[in-house]
Amino acid sequence: MSSDTITQSEAARRAGVSRTTIQKHLASGRIIADGSRVNLVSFNEWLETRDDAQQGVQPDVQPPLHPRVQPAPTVAPEPAQDANCASTQNNQPQLMPFNVARTLEQNAKARLKQLEFDERSKEVVEVALVAAAIGKEYAAVRRKLLALPAEHAPSIHRCKTVADVQERLRVLITRALEELTADGGSTLPKGV
Structure with a gap:
């Protein structure tokens, strides 16, 4: 063969x-x-x-899924002075070859299908869901820490030195954070 x-x-x-x-x-x-x-x-x-080429057909060689695309130049190049470059002198847009356009389209479709698969398998999660879950976690930590002064002011008031106050606060904050960790009531989505 x-x-x-x-x-x-x-x-x-x-x-x-x-x-x-x-x-x-x-x-x-x-x-x-x-x-x-x-x-x-x-x-x-x-x-x-061939004139009758169909859209969405596999190319003869599989291109990489994530091609490196160069950004378009911000400044237009100078028109060529050569008479053979009539298309650039007439400001005609340069068209992309059909095979390149077809490959780019197939790559985009493949990336979308991969993203859909990753979402279903919980490999990726929407940013909004993660942000909301983290916001809830931060709110719980904030509530717990802001409640410390009101709950423990009498015991802190009994401290004799600055070192005693610092140690008491360290113990209270550590205990509060350990309680939050031990809650197990994480609001983060699965897979995060």
């Missing part, structure tokens, strides 16, 4: 057509056959020149 050929089924999958369509193009000579297999070079040439 040669690496320069692919099966008719694989060619049909890559082109987004039926196997019968590939066989018709083989019979007409638009695609070259190598026995019952499809010549990869002629297939790729045919694939690039």
Whole structure:
């Protein structure tokens, strides 16, 4: 089996057509056959020149899921002075090749599907849910710590030195934080 050929089924999958369509193009000579297999070079040439290409079809080589996209330049380049560059002189926008656009679209769809899967499997959680849960946790800590002076003012008042006050406060704050930790009533979503 040669690496320069692919099966008719694989060619049909890559082109987004039926196997019968590939066989018709083989019979007409638009695609070259190598026995019952499809010549990869002629297939790729045919694939690039076809008018009826379908959207959302797998490319012949899987691109990486997270391509590094360069940001667009903020300053427009100077128009070329060469007469061969008429499209830039006429301020015509440069179009993206179809295969590149199709690959970018497929990558975006793949990233969305991965995100949906991660959300269902609780690998990722909405930021708003996490922020709300953390806000509730902070509110509980705040309430507990702000209640300390009112609850323990008499015992702190009995302290004789600054060191005694500091030690008493350290013990009370530590105990309050340990109680909050021991509550086990975390309001954080699962997986956080």
